[in-house]
Amino acid sequence: MELKPCVNIRQEWDIVGARQLGREKAKELGFGTVDQARIATAISELARNIYLYAGIGKVYFEMVDHLGKKGLKIVAVDEGPGIRDLSQVMQDGYSTSGGLGAGLPGVKRLMDTFEINSEWGEGTEISAVKWVR
């Protein structure tokens, strides 16, 4: 298996590390500046969720290829408390930490595909892809 670039999220500054690595990968794949900003913001949201709710987790990146279309896949994994109600967190304005509550629905809009798997008490895995246009 090919090794994937990965950033461990343990403290707040790791979010910056993840964002920078993601931006670098996006640049390599040939994303424009707007999409780079979208990807960096999405990574920032996912990594911050790990930091805020799970404490420890990982963000890794994968170059994906689908019918000649290239893309960047971001996967955020943690073994935190998990999400009790998935449909609730995907609503704009819902937050348990006093934030804006725009994080996850925002990521869904920033990226092209969005998948979330979470088991209450088991952890969360979110993967999202952005295709190069």
Place this chain on the structure above:
Amino acid sequence: MPKRVDRIVLDNSDVIIKNWLKIVSENRQNDYTSSISDELFQSTNREFVNVIFDSLASGGGLTKELESFSERLVNLGWPLSYLTDGLQTFRRVTIDFVLSQHDQIDTDFFSVILDRVDTWVDPIINKLVNEYSGSWEHTVSLQRVALQELSAPLIPVMRNITIMPLIGTIDTERAKQIMENLLTGVIKHNAEVVLIDITGVPVVDTMVAHHIIQAAEAVRLIGAKCILVGIRPEIAQTIVNLGIDLGKFPTKSSLRKGFETALELTGRTIQREKKQETIVEDIMNQLTEG
């Protein structure tokens, strides 16, 4: 017994040094010092092993030479693994040598040897690791102070107008400082309008936006107005995608536009002073027209 081990090692320092140098040079192939010239590597090796033996001869532990040697390597930026690997190799070589000097070895003697060599090598390793991590911690703390200094400056540019330029990542710590500096600054400079410039902020995610909204709201509560400037096109798009509502206060693309708005809000405009010649020309024109 321990004394006997000491004597064997010190009396045969030449052989041990030779073995050590050989192994260290062999290990070099696949490691971290490839950017260092051969000559420097060899001379450092020799100095290193001499320093170790000096320390042993003086009864183990730390010597002045060892301290200055480690200090120099820290400053030169040699990897810590060079020193720890070197000392582990020294431990192995020494034990091998002492064992090879005896035909029959019982377990008691063996543990005496191990114990003795450990009491030489361990304090040296500890000291070196401390020295290195101390210098790293020092660097990190200096950088943290430097970062904090340029964290959230507030510049009074004109009566009643102040600007806060933000550059770099905004984390929770910094967001707190931004809020504090904004509020104390508004009171201190008696500001009516505060411009927050985010040209240098690489990513505006929900957390950053949330902090900016809160800061602007707090500024509004103490009777001043906040204008968010320096919103780059790609940042504008991500803010819209995220669905963040920044409609509660005015936003502008550039500091210049924001500043013009600030002047308007404080009842001022920018006017070019008319030069003497143009005034004369105006009068001439009026005369000819009349």
